[in-house]
Amino acid sequence: xxxxxxxxxxxxxxxxxxxxxxxxxxxxxxxxxxxxxxxxxxxxxxxxxxxxxxxxxxxxxxxxxxxxxxxxxxxxxxxxxxxxxxxxxxxxxxxxxxxxxxxxxxxxxxxxxxxxxxxxxxxxxxxxxxxxxxxxxxxxxxxxxxxxxxxxxxxxxxxxxxxxxxxxxxxxxxxxxxxxxxxxxxxxxxxxxxxxxxxxxxxxxxxxxxxxxxxxxxxxxxxxxxxxxxxxxxxxxxxxxxxxxxxxxxxxxxxxxxxxxxxxxxxxxxxxxxxxxxxxxxx
Amino acid sequence: xxxxxxxxxxxxxxxxxxxxxxxxxxxxxxxxxxxxxxxxxxxxxxxxxxxxxxxxxxxxxxxxxxxxxxxxxxxxxxxxxxxxxxxxxxxxxxxxxxxxxxxxxxxxxxxxxxxxxxxxxxxxxxxxxxxxxxxxxxxxxxxxxxxxxxxxxxxxxxxxxxxxxxxxxxxxxxxxxxxxxxxxxxxxxxxxxxxxxxxxxxxxxxxxxxxxxxxxxxxxxxxxxxxxxxxxxxxxxxxxxxxxxxxxxxxxxxxxxxxxxxxxxxxxxxxxxxxxxxxxxxxxxxxxxxxxxxxxxxxxx
Numbered sequence: 001x002x003x004x005x006x007x008x009x010x011x012x013x014x015x016x017x018x019x020x021x022x023x024x025x026x027x028x029x030x031x032x033x034x035x036x037x038x039x040x041x042x043x044x045x046x047x048x049x050x051x052x053x054x055x056x057x058x059x060x061x062x063x064x065x066x067x068x069x070x071x072x073x074x075x076x077x078x079x080x081x082x083x084x085x086x087x088x089x090x091x092x093x094x095x096x097x098x099x100x101x102x103x104x105x106x107x108x109x110x111x112x113x114x115x116x117x118x119x120x121x122x123x124x125x126x127x128x129x130x131x132x133x134x135x136x137x138x139x140x141x142x143x144x145x146x147x148x149x150x151x152x153x154x155x156x157x158x159x160x161x162x163x164x165x166x167x168x169x170x171x172x173x174x175x176x177x178x179x180x181x182x183x184x185x186x187x188x189x190x191x192x193x194x195x196x197x198x199x200x201x202x203x204x205x206x207x208x209x210x211x212x213x214x215x216x217x218x219x220x221x222x223x224x225x226x227x228x229x230x231x232x233x234x235x236x237x238x239x240x241x242x243x244x245x246x247x248x249x250x251x252x253x254x255x256x257x258x259x260x261x262x263x264x265x266x267x268x269x270x271x272x273x274x275x276x277x278x279x280x281x282x283x
Numbered sequence: 284x285x286x287x288x289x290x291x292x293x294x295x296x297x298x299x300x301x302x303x304x305x306x307x308x309x310x311x312x313x314x315x316x317x318x319x320x321x322x323x324x325x326x327x328x329x330x331x332x333x334x335x336x337x338x339x340x341x342x343x344x345x346x347x348x349x350x351x352x353x354x355x356x357x358x359x360x361x362x363x364x365x366x367x368x369x370x371x372x373x374x375x376x377x378x379x380x381x382x383x384x385x386x387x388x389x390x391x392x393x394x395x396x397x398x399x400x401x402x403x404x405x406x407x408x409x410x411x412x413x414x415x416x417x418x419x420x421x422x423x424x425x426x427x428x429x430x431x432x433x434x435x436x437x438x439x440x441x442x443x444x445x446x447x448x449x450x451x452x453x454x455x456x457x458x459x460x461x462x463x464x465x466x467x468x469x470x471x472x473x474x475x476x477x478x479x480x481x482x483x484x485x486x487x488x489x490x491x492x493x494x495x496x497x498x499x500x501x502x503x504x505x506x507x508x509x510x511x512x513x514x515x516x517x518x519x520x521x522x523x524x525x526x527x528x529x530x531x532x533x534x535x536x537x538x539x540x541x542x543x544x545x546x547x548x549x550x551x552x553x554x555x556x557x558x559x560x561x562x563x564x565x566x567x568x569x570x571x572x573x574x575x576x577x578x579x580x581x582x583x584x
Contacts, residue, residue, distance in 0.1 A: 058337075105365055111336060116360050122326040123361065126333020126341075133295075133315075134337065153357075156326035163321075 009212060012047070012080065013039055014279045017240050019076035019089060021279075025272040027093035031101060033238035033262035035073035037176050037209070038143065041233055042077045044215035045141055045172075052081065055108060059138050062127050064112050066120020067145040067174060068102035074110070075099060083109035118151025120144060121171065125157045128169035128228075141219075143172045146190045147179030155200065158228075162201025167226035170219060171202075175209065176237040178259050197230045209233030238262045241275040250274060284342070285312050287421055291340060297331060299324045299345040301374070305433075306344075328354040331369040332361035340368055340421075346380065347373030347389025347430055351396055362426035363401045369426045376406065376430040376466050377517025378560035385550035388560075389430060393465075394522030396428050397494045403427045403448070404494040408469035410435050411444030412452075412492060419446055432467045439470050442490060449496035451505070457485025460575050461509035461539070463502065465491045465516040465524045467557075468566055472515050475571035484575065491524055502531050506539045511578055513542045515571055517561070520545040542574055 020035045046052060050061040065074050072092060078084045084107065091097045098106040102115030111127075114120045124142035131138050148154060161169050173193060177184050184190045198204045203225065207218040218231045237259060238244025247259040251268040255261060267275065285308055288294040296309050300322045310317045320327045324345055331341040343350065350373035351358070362369035373392050380387035396404050405420060405427060407413040413431060420427050441454045451463075454473055457480070464472035469490045476486045489505055491498055506512055506528070516524040525543030532539050544566050553563075561567040565574070 112332070113360065113364050116356060118325075119329060119357060119360055122329020122357070123333040123336075125326070126330035126335075127337060128333070129318075129330065130334045130337030130339060133339075153323075153325040153329070156321075156323035157329060160320055160323070160326055160330065164318075 012043060015080065016043060016073065016076040017279055018276070019079065020072050021241075021267070021272060021275050023072055023075075023089055023092045025267050025269070026090070028266045029093055029101060030262070030264045030266050031069045031072070032265070032267065033244050034067070035070050036241060036244065037235040037237050037239045038067075038070050038073050038174050039239070040210045040212055041143060041172055041174065041215060041235075042073055044212050044219065046077050046081055048212065048216045049219045050139070050141060052109065055083070059136055061139045061141065062111050062124075064114060064120045064124045064127070064140070064142040065103050066114055066124070066142055067117065067148055068115030068120070070143070071101060071103040074103060075107070078107070078109045081109075117145070117148045118153040121154050122157040122160075124169060124171070125161045125166060128161065128166040129164060131168050132166065139168050139170060141170045141172065143174060145174045146176065146184055146193060147187070149173070149190055149193060149196075150179075150188050158197065158200040158202065161228040165226040166228045167223075169228040171228070171230040172219070173230060173232045174235050175232050176235045178237055178263075180263055181260060183259060193232055197232075201227060203227040203229045204232065205229065206232045206234070209235035210239055241278055243271070243274065284309055284417075287417065288313055288316065291421070293338060293340040295334060295339050295341045297327050297341055297343045299327050299343070299349060301345050305374075324349050324353040325357045328357040328361055328369070328371070332357075332365065332367055335362060335367035335369050336365070340370065342370040342372060344372045344374065346375050346387060347392045348387065350374070351389075351392035351428065355395060358396070358402070358426070358428075359399055363399045366401060366425050368424055370421075371426070371428045373428065373430050374433050376432050377468065378557045379432055379434065379467070381557040381560050382554050384554040385552070388550070390517060390546045391519045392428075393430055393494070394519045394526070397522055397527075400495055401425055402495055404430070406430045406466045406492050407432070407446070408442055408464075408466060408490050408492060409437060409439040411438065412442055412446050415444045415446040416492060419448060430466065434467070437467050437470060439473060441473055442469070446492055448493060449498055451489040451491050451498040451501040453505070454488040454490065455486060457487050458508065459484045459511070460486045461489060461505050461512040462486050462571065462575075463489045463491060463512060463514045463524060463528050465518070468515050468517055468561070471561065471566065471568040472571060474568040475575070478568065478572050479575055482576075486575075491527075494527070497527055499531055502528060503535050503537075506532055506537050507535065509539050511575070512539050513544060513571065513574055513578070515544045515566055517564075517566060518545055520547045540578065542578055544570065544574060
């Protein structure tokens, strides 16, 4: 029974990764590594943590993808959960499409348009404050990246959330250690994010960002205090595709091996084939 | 504000730690609906975005430049992109914080925010028009920015508190020159019109109090019957009232000659009273009069 659940979970995760790879290849766009590393976080939230349906229910939980460049991963999870269709997925990066690289609230299941880093957390804090004023039990979840913590506005919102005891606000930091042009430790070192969040009055948990049980445990952990909660989810950029994890292009051999490659690069057909072979077969 | 809030329980008030002797009545009357979010204007707009999506009608408050330019992108990607009813108040329009110096001048907020078609921009000329404008716009489904003056004594009785969205308000009906003004400088415009009348030059003052929708039809009608027009605003020359009027003249192919009085130079490190700043930038009643007279001499030559 346990194994069966595990199989189902692996298939689920692989299906999400297949959608990310297939749509990125079809649309010939990048941000693949950023999407692959948040798959477990999104699946944990949508399958085990949040109450997301029905969409019309004002009491459902809210999710804000502040690192909006991971929208394709969110579309894949929304498709698996029946919020959007396969046709919708095939509209990714189409002309006059609501399914862009960054999420738009026009998409069923998406409540806020995001994409400018540092924007989402203050919206999430507003949504959490609204729930408290309305005496609603709905929870607000917001996914940001470690590099996003470079933005001063993140800390404006962090101060407000602890001051106002927004215990219904849960932030997940995609702690992948790199940013657009380099490793975070070389750009603005974020290795002590746990201390920083704690010093801003947040309850801090740390979890393996690729372990569903660890993420679910952290996200559902309770505290008698009403502090807002941040889960630092340690992730591997490009998770699931070895050459992406290593920052290695296959067919674009003139490029240097560097971790940031798969923040930007689209895949060639050959790279797509290799990536698919690495994933466990679905079924 | 208190009257609006008493009638509409969705209204919340957020301040970026400003509003001494302004916030107190609301705070006392509605303590659960008042939030001092601290000196953090980006977060204030983000919070308001999240609150508005959940059904609230949040008003945000700060000094005009901090209320608009600091969080400009949060305004653009928040209430404007998501079409949410956030009400943003920028206090101390133009040079009202004169002695505080250039960091406190609200001289680009309207020009900058006008670039966002989904944002209604309201620039009342006096307190009575502020009351009307806030009531008229309170139920709009989208976001609104208010550029407000803080001086309750700076009244323009000829306006009678009139305000209509997408319309200009006219004072006088003289045909020699059209004076198009915005904000508290409308008092200078009307005073200049009186001085011009004493010299036999008849003018119409058109008070522009909002953009998006712009008062295009009213201004086009006025300008079609004017050989000369002059715009008066305490805003950057690019993108403000002068630019709006110039566009109307050009797109309608009107023969009206235009002079724009606006802020045309970068701050030079000086400060002074609002009236001093108006004189320095050639926006006061004397400057308006001499500008019209100079133009009249050119026209009659």
